[in-house]
Every structure is written in C-alpha cells, then in structure tokens.
Amino acid sequence: MATITSVKDLEALTLTVTAEFEGTTVERLWQLWADREQLQRWWGPPGWPATFTRHDFRVPGTSIYFMQGPEGDRAYGWWHFLEAVEPSRLRIEDGFGDAEGNVDPQMPPPGEMIVDFEPTGSGARFSIRSQFTSLEQLQKMIEMGQEEGMTQALGQIDAILAEDAPAA
Amino acid sequence: MVVRSELSDTQVDAIFHALADATRRDIVARVIEREQSVSEVAGHYAMSFAAVQKHVAVLERASLVSKERRGREQIVHARPQTIARARQLLDGYEQLWRGRIDRMQSILDEGIR
Numbered sequence: 001m002a003t004i005t006s007v008k009d010l011e012a013l014t015l016t017v018t019a020e021f022e023g024t025t026v027e028r029l030w031q032l033w034a035d036r037e038q039l040q041r042w043w044g045p046p047g048w049p050a051t052f053t054r055h056d057f058r059v060p061g062t063s064i065y066f067m068q069g070p071e072g073d074r075a076y077g078w079w080h081f082l083e084a085v086e087p088s089r090l091r092i093e094d095g096f097g098d099a100e101g102n103v104d105p106q107m108p109p110p111g112e113m114i115v116d117f118e119p120t121g122s123g124a125r126f127s128i129r130s131q132f133t134s135l136e137q138l139q140k141m142i143e144m145g146q147e148e149g150m151t152q153a154l155g156q157i158d159a160i161l162a163e164d165a166p167a168a
Numbered sequence: 169m170v171v172r173s174e175l176s177d178t179q180v181d182a183i184f185h186a187l188a189d190a191t192r193r194d195i196v197a198r199v200i201e202r203e204q205s206v207s208e209v210a211g212h213y214a215m216s217f218a219a220v221q222k223h224v225a226v227l228e229r230a231s232l233v234s235k236e237r238r239g240r241e242q243i244v245h246a247r248p249q250t251i252a253r254a255r256q257l258l259d260g261y262e263q264l265w266r267g268r269i270d271r272m273q274s275i276l277d278e279g280i281r
Contacts (some may be wrong), residue, residue, distance in 0.1 A: 002273045006262050017265040024276055032272050042271035045264065128265065 014132070020125040026117040029124050030087035033057070033115070040065075048075075054101065059084050064101040078103075082112075090115040096140070108140050186230035191215075192223050196232055196246060205241040 003020040021029065032038050036055040044050030044067045054064040063079040078101040083091035095110030097103050103110070114129045186192055195209055210220040224244055227233040236243045 002269050004266055004269055006265075008262070015261055015265075017262060017269070019265075019269040019272070021273065021276060028276065028279075029272075032275065038275055041275055042268050045267055130261065 014129060016127055016129045018125060018127040020120060020123065022123040024123045026087045026119050026124045026126075029117055029126055033090060034086075053099070057081065057084065062101055064097075064099070066099070076104075080110075088117050182230040183232065186226050186232055189223070189226075192227055195220075195223055195227060195244075199233055199244050200246040200248070203243055203245045205238075205243055206235070207241070209244060 005018045007016045008014070032042065034057050036052050039055065040050050040052055043052075043065065047070050048067045050065050050067050052063055052065040054062060056062050059081045061081045061084075063081075064076070065078075066074040066076045068074050076096065076098050078095055078097045080093040081090070082093055083089055091112065091114050093110050093112050095103055096107035112131045114131075115126055116129075117124065117126045187196070191213065194212075198204065198209060198212065206221060206224055207217065209224065210217045213220055224233065224235065228235055231247055234245050234247055236245065
C-alpha cells in the first residue's frame with residue numbers, strides 16, 4: 001500500500017498530500033497523470049466517475065472533464081497546464097466550468113495544484129500541494145461528488161485491500 | 169449534486185479564523201474534555217485574563233464554544249457539532265486524495281501481476 005502523509009495549513013489554505021509507492025518509478029507515476037485512460041480511473045470517487053473529454057497534457061494545454069453522479073447529473077471542471085516537466089513536476093490551474101471548458105463566473109475562482117515527483121530508495125513518491133483561493137472554493141471541491149462517494153469509497157478501499165493482500 | 173453545508177460561508181470563515189490560532193485550538197481541546205470557567209481556562213496560559221477572554225470570544229463567534237453565566241462564573245462549553253463540521257471540511261479534501269491514491273495504487277498493482 002502507498003504510504004500517505006498530509007500537512008494542512010489553515011491560514012494559507014493549503015493542503016499537501018505526499019504518497020510514497022513501493023517498487024515503481026517516477027516515470028510510471030507520471031503516466032498515471034499523462035495517460036487519459038489511467039487518469040479517468042482514479043480521478044473521480046466511486047459513484048462519480050470522471051470522463052476527460054479533452055486531455056491536452058502539455059504547456060499551454062487544457063483538459064476538460066466531467067464527473068457524473070448516480071442520478072446522471074454532471075459537474076464539469078477544467079485544468080490549465082502551467083508547468084509540465086516530465087517526469088518531475090506539474091503545475092495545474094483547476095477550476096469549474098462547462099462542457100467547453102469555459103470558466104463559470106458563478107463558481108468560485110480556480111485553485112492551483114503543484115505535483116512534485118521524486119524517486120525514493122525503493123520506489124517513487126509524489127507530493128501534491130493544493131492552494132485554495134477561498135474557503136468557498138475548498139468547500140466546493142469537496143462537495144463535487146465527495147460526500148456521496150464516501151460511503152462507497154470506504155467499501156471499495158476494503159475490496160482493493162483484500163485484493164492486494166495475496167499479491168504483496 | 170452539490171451537498172449543501174449546514175454552515176454559511178461566513179460561518180465557515182469564522183471557524184477557520186478561530187482555529188488558525190494555536191491557543192484557541194488548545195482552549196477548544198480543553199473544553200471538549202470538560203466544561204470550565206473562563207478563569208480556569210485562563211489559569212493554563214501565561215497571558216492576561218483579558219487576552220484569554222478575547223480568544224474565547226473569537227471561538228464563541230465561530231460557534232465552537234458557548235458561554236453560560238453560573239453565579240459569578242462564566243462557564244465555557246464546547247459545541248461539538250460545529251467542531252465536527254469544521255474538521256469534516258478540512259479532512260474532506262484530504263480524504264478525496266487518499267481515495268485517489270488508493271485507486272492509483274490498484275492501477276500500479278495491475279502492471280506488476
């Protein structure tokens with residue numbers, strides 16, 4: 001299992017999550033982001049799968065995705081790539097919008113995430129620093145499918161754990 | 169799709185502001201354990217009684233604690249529901265990433281097998 005640590009800064013409104021994976025490389029972790037098919041499998045929570053209708057993984061590039069809820073309702077988001085230094089660093093502006101990637105002025109302003117990839121002695125890790133522009137935005141990010149997905153997520157994590165046990 | 173929070177943005181701002189200070193977080197921790205008077209709370213810190221009173225007032229505005237007059241004492245209580253909601257908001261985004269990382273791990277595991 002990945003080792004996860006996190007640091008929250010309430011005043012600066014940042015969250016840094018670091019994940020260390022055994023037996024892998026930074027190049028492999030980079031693929032989880034660069035490859036649309038793989039990205040779609042982990043971005044959305046259970047019950048809210050993510051579909052990337054556009055994934056222009058370069059600077060300057062744009063990705064557009066939607067997350068579809070159990071009732072068929074869709075929430076659209078977009079990414080603008082500000083930095084993409086393979087396989088060490090990503091800086092992405094992320095916001096809410098519509099199917100064409102237009103910024104929704106009714107929604108909170110976009111935030112930014114910085115992903116740093118690093119090799120370790122036995123594998124590789126990345127850290128994601130999310131900078132929120134406002135509490136409203138933070139709350140919105142959480143609300144996007146998060147709460148409804150939670151209960152199912154717990155069940156799914158257990159299932160993955162059980163599945164991984166013999167392979168480890 | 170959007171789950172409405174029980175708190176307004178103004179309230180959420182007040183909570184974050186209140187909990188951004190180490191002394192105030194410490195006060196919350198103490199009164200969660202056991203309700204106590206303002207003077208008792210003040211006894212734990214090297215600062216003036218007035219300064220502690222100010223901290224309590226900030227916590228009260230954020231609905232994290234409430235005050236009740238009992239004789240000559242002002243008793244400070246924790247308001248667990250608000251505290252729980254604040255923590256939930258903070259932890260929510262972290263949980264979102266923990267879920268994503270778990271899903272990444274299972275994708276990586278497929279390649280190994």
